[in-house]
Amino acid sequence: MTIVDVLTGFAESGGIGILKPGASLADVSERLGPPQDGEYFPSRRRKKDEPRNLRYGDVRLEVCCDILRAVALSTGSGSVDVPSGVPGEAEAMPSAVTAAQLREAFSTEGIRAEEGTWPEPAEQVTLVVRHSPADVHFTFRQTGPDESGGGGAVLHSAIARDTHHVCR
Template structure:
């Protein structure tokens, strides 16, 4: 599943650029997932399928796909109705192996002011994917034990043409 995310910026049909109506036809309707208690009902809106959050623009194009792995269980729905699970403690060393098996080119992006996290960036056209890792021991010299916190892909090319 993470290899698919590194190669395409999504999981199965859940990827930036896909139409929410097409995805709903395959996976059923999404769950509204607005993060704020009194969220406005305007666009863009946030939906989810399992642990995958989607940011969708007013023309119903998925612009962002976000996977959070910091929860106790991480479940992702598949088109065949099955649910796949991701181990929430996947490490940077594990993800580097996924990148290698997927043939994904990536680069490290460290945040000097924030020693407790760093990111690995995968640039796809027209999508960018950021895998952010949490460093449990900020004094460690090896980042291999850092755990995946989120994987977020964002479309760079969509310009909403909807007047809705």
């Protein structure tokens, strides 16, 4: 499996394997084992009703009401660990992929991706694949001058976030 396979699957299904907005944490934990703490500032106390941040390898989850609200993968470090589907195991892979490579993979699979409407900052390109309950946003950063509409931009992150969630 390659990073392009993982990202194409994310675009097709709206998630990375079973890690999708709307999935129950209990179901995910039953299949993949317990998640790791994913808090960015572990010593900070969370406020009541504030989402928890968990992770499986480098796939970060935002969990509220024991439902996955967001699934994110940051690829800027050069490699990522993604769940292999076996509890407690992750697969390491190089994470460098350009906008042109991902557009080509999406085209091959018949996936429709739209350009994001927020080109800020100027060196950023975003491709959006529509899904319910959460669209998948692939954000690329330009690494140098490029005349091909972001074709040389390198993927920085991919995220699907359910913006319609209301806590019970």
